[in-house]
Amino acid sequence: xxxxxxxxxxxxxxxxxxxxxxxxxxxxxxxxxxxxxxxxxxxxxxxxxxxxxxxxxxxxxxxxxxxxxxxxxxxxxxxxxxxxxxxxxxxx
Amino acid sequence: xxxxxxxxxxxxxxxxxxxxxxxxxxxxxxxxxxxxxxxxxxxxxxxxxxxxxxxxxxxxxxxxxxxxxxxxxxxxxxxxxxxxxxxxxxxxxxxxxxxxxxxxxxxxxxxxxxxxxxxxxxxxxxxxxxxxxxxxxxxxxxxxxxxx
Numbered sequence: 001x002x003x004x005x006x007x008x009x010x011x012x013x014x015x016x017x018x019x020x021x022x023x024x025x026x027x028x029x030x031x032x033x034x035x036x037x038x039x040x041x042x043x044x045x046x047x048x049x050x051x052x053x054x055x056x057x058x059x060x061x062x063x064x065x066x067x068x069x070x071x072x073x074x075x076x077x078x079x080x081x082x083x084x085x086x087x088x089x090x091x092x
Numbered sequence: 093x094x095x096x097x098x099x100x101x102x103x104x105x106x107x108x109x110x111x112x113x114x115x116x117x118x119x120x121x122x123x124x125x126x127x128x129x130x131x132x133x134x135x136x137x138x139x140x141x142x143x144x145x146x147x148x149x150x151x152x153x154x155x156x157x158x159x160x161x162x163x164x165x166x167x168x169x170x171x172x173x174x175x176x177x178x179x180x181x182x183x184x185x186x187x188x189x190x191x192x193x194x195x196x197x198x199x200x201x202x203x204x205x206x207x208x209x210x211x212x213x214x215x216x217x218x219x220x221x222x223x224x225x226x227x228x229x230x231x232x233x234x235x236x237x238x239x240x
Contacts, residue, residue: 068146070235072236088228088232091141091213092211
């Protein structure tokens with residue numbers, strides 16, 4: 001299973017998670033460090049976030065970036081990755 | 093020569109223009125996006141642009157490089173401002189120079205349209221009377237497979 005290592009304990013990785021605009025309003029913070037089991041994907045991170053208070057209002061499939069590049073929810077994460085949750089954009 | 097920048101400073105159009113042009117170019121095009129005093133019927137007195145700045149600068153570089161390839165020129169400069177902007181302030185400036193005009197228009201149009209689709213920037217409108225709200229944006233296209 002993902003995250004299981006010999007000896008039976010679960011190995012974790014820490015993901016720096018950034019929030020902007022409306023998503024920051026939901027998170028109540030610009031950034032959170034989220035611990036996930038090794039092998040987790042960006043989609044797993046979103047599912048975990050949606051269990052936290054007002055972040056339940058986060059879309060189930062938000063746009064996001066892993067290490068400053070747009071990435072699909074299936075992207076595997078590594079310890080120390082920076083994941084940004086990106087509301088619909090309005091530049092220009 | 094492709095230049096992309098996200099800045100908190102006031103944009104000087106002359107400075108952006110000075111980054112393009114050359115003896116082989118017969119067309120030099122400057123596009124400015126400015127803050128208008130109304131949106132969807134509501135009077136607006138200012139905007140706050142927020143960005144995921146490090147990614148926005150990289151994304152702006154990618155957009156400019158794509159436009160450069162389309163337009164067949166290396167002479168493209170694009171600057172996007174973030175922070176507090178007043179009515180009339182320049183939020184984005186795009187300069188392109190090419191041997192002939194069609195490529196300059198095409199390259200400039202590509203840059204502004206891609207900014208609207210995918211630059212990680214958000215806009216909060218401040219309405220006359222004190223209320224404010226996030227402007228509804230566009231859902232950026234996300235690759236189906238990592239790294240594409």
